[in-house]
Amino acid sequence: MSSIISVKNLRKTYGKTIAVDDISFEVAKGEIFGLLGPNGAGKTTTVECLQALRHPDSGDIHVLGLNAVNQGPELRRRIGSQLQESALPDRIKVWEALDLFASVATKAQDWRILLEQWGLAEKRKASFGSLSGGQKQRLFIALSLVNNPEVVFLDEMTTGLDPAARHVAWDLIRAVRDGGATVVLVTHFMDEAENLCDRVAIVDKGKIVALDSPQGLIASHATEVRVIFSTGETNLAWLKKVSGVKTMSQHGKRVVVAGNGPLLALVAAALVEHGIVPADLHSEQPNLEDVFLKMTGHSATE
Amino acid sequence: MSTLFKLTWVEIKLFIREPVTVIFTLALPIIFLFVMGGVFGNTPDADIYRGVGAMDYYMPSYFGLIMMAIGTVALPVHLAGYRERGVLRRFRASSFSVWSVLGSQLLVSFVIAIAGAILVTILGKAVYSPHWPINPGLLIVAFILGTVCFTCFGFFLGAVLPSTRSAQGVGMLLFFIMMILGGAGPPPEVMSTPMQIIGEATPLHWVIYMLQNPYLGFEWHTSASLITVGITVVSAGLAARFFRWE
Numbered sequence: 338m339s340s341i342i343s344v345k346n347l348r349k350t351y352g353k354t355i356a357v358d359d360i361s362f363e364v365a366k367g368e369i370f371g372l373l374g375p376n377g378a379g380k381t382t383t384v385e386c387l388q389a390l391r392h393p394d395s396g397d398i399h400v401l402g403l404n405a406v407n408q409g410p411e412l413r414r415r416i417g418s419q420l421q422e423s424a425l426p427d428r429i430k431v432w433e434a435l436d437l438f439a440s441v442a443t444k445a446q447d448w449r450i451l452l453e454q455w456g457l458a459e460k461r462k463a464s465f466g467s468l469s470g471g472q473k474q475r476l477f478i479a480l481s482l483v484n485n486p487e488v489v490f491l492d493e494m495t496t497g498l499d500p501a502a503r504h505v506a507w508d509l510i511r512a513v514r515d516g517g518a519t520v521v522l523v524t525h526f527m528d529e530a531e532n533l534c535d536r537v538a539i540v541d542k543g544k545i546v547a548l549d550s551p552q553g554l555i556a557s558h559a560t561e562v563r564v565i566f567s568t569g570e571t572n573l574a575w576l577k578k579v580s581g582v583k584t585m586s587q588h589g590k591r592v593v594v595a596g597n598g599p600l601l602a603l604v605a606a607a608l609v610e611h612g613i614v615p616a617d618l619h620s621e622q623p624n625l626e627d628v629f630l631k632m633t634g635h636s637a638t639e
Numbered sequence: 640m641s642t643l644f645k646l647t648w649v650e651i652k653l654f655i656r657e658p659v660t661v662i663f664t665l666a667l668p669i670i671f672l673f674v675m676g677g678v679f680g681n682t683p684d685a686d687i688y689r690g691v692g693a694m695d696y697y698m699p700s701y702f703g704l705i706m707m708a709i710g711t712v713a714l715p716v717h718l719a720g721y722r723e724r725g726v727l728r729r730f731r732a733s734s735f736s737v738w739s740v741l742g743s744q745l746l747v748s749f750v751i752a753i754a755g756a757i758l759v760t761i762l763g764k765a766v767y768s769p770h771w772p773i774n775p776g777l778l779i780v781a782f783i784l785g786t787v788c789f790t791c792f793g794f795f796l797g798a799v800l801p802s803t804r805s806a807q808g809v810g811m812l813l814f815f816i817m818m819i820l821g822g823a824g825p826p827p828e829v830m831s832t833p834m835q836i837i838g839e840a841t842p843l844h845w846v847i848y849m850l851q852n853p854y855l856g857f858e859w860h861t862s863a864s865l866i867t868v869g870i871t872v873v874s875a876g877l878a879a880r881f882f883r884w885e
Contacts, residue, residue: 390732413734423729426721428656433649438733440645464656480733 341366341488341519342387347396349382356382357393358543364536369510369520371534373527373629375636379543380523381421384490387521388418401487414443417486419477421493421523427466431457431476434465435483442484451479454509456502470497478506482513489513492523507533527626537625541633551625558631559623564594564604566615579607642735646743651750654713664708665755668701669762671823676767687826691855694769697823698759699778699850703785704823705755707843709748710789711796711817712810718744718797719806722885731884741794748790756782773856781853784864785846788871792842794878822847842870 342364349357357379364370372380385391387400389409398405403412425434435448452458455475460468468476474497481489491510495503510533514520524530530537531551538548547554561583567590576585581598594604601620608614630636654660679693688696721727730740763769772778796813800806818824820834821843827835838844848863 388732390728410734410736413732418732420725420729420732423725423732425729426653426726428653429649433652437642437645437649440642441733441735441739480729484733 339366340364341401342370342521343397343399344383344387345397347383347386347398348394349379349386349391350394355543357386360396360540360543360545362538362545362548364519364521366519367514367517368535369514369522369533371522371524371530371537372540373524373530373534373537373625374540375525375633378540380540381492383540384492384521384523385420388416388490389413390418390420414484415487417481417484417489417518419481419489419491419494423477425465425476427464429465430462431465431468432461434476435479438480439483444485445483446485448479448483451482455479456505471499471502474498475502475506478509486518488519488521490521490523493525494522495524495526495529503529527624527629531625539629539632546632547628554628555623555625559627560597561595561623561627562597562600563621564600564618565592565621566608566618567591568608568613568615570611570613575611576604576607579603643739643742643746646735646739647746647750650743650747654747654751660713660717664705664713664751665758667708668704668755668759668823671704672697672701672759672763673766676763681767681769687828689851689855689857692769693826694763694767695855696826696851698763698769699772699854700823700847701759701763702752702756702782703843703847703850704818705759706748706752706785706789706846707817707821707823708814709751709786710791710793710842711813712807713751714744714748714790714793715796715800715806715810716803718794719800720803722797722883723802725885728885737882744794745787745790748786748793752782752786772854774853777853777859778850781846781849781864784867784871785850788842788846788867788874791871791874791878794882795874798878798881798883817841817843820844842867845870 340363344363345361347357347360360379360383372383374380382391386393387398387405389405389412392406400412401415405412432452435452439445439448452461455478457472457475457479460472465473465476474494478491478494481491495506498506507529510520510522522529522534534551536548536550537554538545539554540546547558549557569590571587573585573587573592576582576594580603581600582594582596582604584595586593594600605618608618626636675697676694681692681694683690683692727740796806796810800809816837820830820838821841822838823843827838830838845863845866848860849867852858852860852863
């Protein structure tokens with residue numbers, strides 16, 4: 338594995354607050370690497386250190402073989418950056434911004450193509466201040482790609498995008514990766530990390546608590562399957578005796594049974610045996626959210 | 640290089656799209672031109688206005704007034720706003736150099752100052768017929784020094800003032816003090832001694848003397864030009880010392 342980003346023992350504090358507490362990881366060329374965690378976990382600080390926009394207190398960061406501490410300007414020329422908090426002048430037009438940012442790049446790509454790809458063609462003459470949140474966000478992503486970066490940092494890129502635009506954005510980011518770039522994605526959306534990332538680092542309170550592919554994380558940390566159905570029957574204690582069932586909870590008519598093994602079939606058989614045939618009986622496979630809850634003890638949106 | 644000129648062109652367009660700044664920087668000197676011209680006309684009086692006609696005195700003063708409006712209000716508010724809103728942060732992340740960001744502002748200052756000077760000249764000439772600059776060569780030198788001086792002064796204010804609000808407050812205060820006491824307001828000869836002392840402590844006072852002398856055909860004002868250069872160097876040094884992207 339040829340790593341394009343290497344972070345060793347990164348640490349950053351703001352006064353007494355420890356934002357990043359000894360984080361280490363590597364990202365391979367051509368990967369989509371995700372940093373997943375709640376707000377305030379230290380994800381943004383981490384990627385800002387990687388982009389040489391902040392000085393770490395200690396630790397060693399190399400991106401594209403460049404030291405992020407003292408080779409910042411050269412590093413920033415070769416990466417793309419979509420920041421969580423930034424702005425453009427309100428009265429600058431969309432095309433002017435793209436044209437201007439393209440002029441800084443040594444090997445800019447045609448910004449007119451980006452304009453089309455990111456659904457901004459109709460807005461090319463609109464001023465930045467008149468754009469909706471989602472349009473601004475798409476413009477910032479387009480600006481981060483205009484210099485044909487070797488590594489792209491996207492910090493909460495789909496915040497403010499509607500569901501359809503999110504899926505378009507995911508496809509476009511995959512295309513950017515297929516074009517040879519490496520992508521570092523900061524997100525607090527489980528589905529985004531699960532769908533888009535090759536590997537995910539779960540970050541909580543300044544530390545990486547787990548790091549693997551989404552499937553790997555799920556397989557090793559969340560093995561519980563849930564079987565869910567509705568019934569008017571209140572006495573269901575016998576369900577706990579079904580093989581593999583670990584917990585059972587009932588809220589009104591909704592019943593959730595959790596456990597391991599071929600749970601759906603066994604629970605279904607037991608229900609039929611007791612004359613209960615719920616129409617909505619289904620099972621939910623574990624997902625990244627379950628891993629997150631298990632690893633951090635809270636949900637990402639808390 | 641192409642970034643510098645692209646950014647300059649974008650900044651000029653942004654300036655024109657911001658009517659408040661345009662009015663403040665360009666319309667205000669013109670309003671004063673007509674107020675002062677209406678009151679004092681252009682007949683020389685040996686006791687005031689350095690012995691020349693009021694309009695002859697004010698033409699180069701208003702060149703300085705435009706430069707001063709850029710340096711105290713337009714530029715600091717613009718830069719502080721850029722920093723406050725994260726525009727500078729965005730520029731830096733996309734590896735804009737500090738030279739292209741500040742260099743474009745310097746070029747924009749020149750464009751505004753030249754456009755303003757032409758506007759003041761045309762309108763003043765049409766209504767009050769002041770004479771043309773007697774020593775245009777040295778006037779151009781003074782014009783360049785004055786514009787660079789107030790641009791650097793603007794960089795300094797924009798670097799140390801943390802927000803748009805503070806830049807507006809401090810900038811307006813400096814603007815009015817300099818305008819009234821620094822040589823673009825009432826004739827210096829009628830002001831009380833304390834007013835004159837405060838006036839002489841303002842950069843505008845010296846920039847106006849530096850501009851007026853070649854315009855009026857007086858000898859080049861060496862001390863005024865040296866003070867202007869000094870203010871430029873100190874402002875630029877402080878701006879470089881305190882400039883922050885975020």
